[in-house]
Amino acid sequence: MKKFNFLTILAVTLVSCLMATGCKEKEKEKEEEKKFVPDELSEYEDKDIGFSIMKPKNVEAVKEGEHTVKFQAPGFPTIVINFEETKQKAEGTGGGVSGDDFKWTVSKPLRKLSCEVEGTGEFAEIIEKICKSLKHTKEAPKKPDVILSNFEAKGDIKDLDKLTKEYEALRPKIKVCWEKAVAKDPKFPSGDVNMNLKYEQDGTLKSSVFTNTFNYKNAKEFMDCIKGLFKEIKPEMEKGDAEIKWQMKFKLFE
16 A cells, blocks of 8 residues: 555656646747747838837837837837937937947937937847937028128228228128028038138239138038129228238027
């Protein structure tokens, strides 16, 4: 009787162990089946905020408020995209890995986007690729303006106040040249123009030098527009030649 009970207990124990092992293997198989595998990347665009990003097709975009979008999927770290308005006018990107987290920012004048992930784990490589694909698809509204400064006149000019006012009166026309250039070419950068004009005693323009800091190959039409305005002015000298220097700062944003 005792022998029978021992064998019975042994058999039951063996069966239980086999069943437990089988269950564990099945659980392991189920876990492997549930493991998230990112699909191929496709472009997602949010037209309201004004950004685009590459994301796996099996990751869902969830809007939270006016400035945040979260990309989520079971078993995948949540990617958070935030937008904020800034006062900075510089462009650039930056960020990277911090422990097991990742953050990337993309800045344009008056706008900043950030891509943040906590706990990247085994998905660190693809998350970096996703975040670094973040782009602005909107720009802050431009308000082209011109600031005139450092007016300098050399020579025996008959009425310097009158001449100064004539130059300053060109500002609205200079601004029109700038507004047209920016409207025609959205990529036109901000910059400075430095002017140096030399006149003979009778007011004839002897030489003109206009230099700029745009470093932009398509600036010629705009520069020609400005140069043409100064042909309207003819200073009067008591004697000798005259030289006029002036700086113009062309802004895109306030």
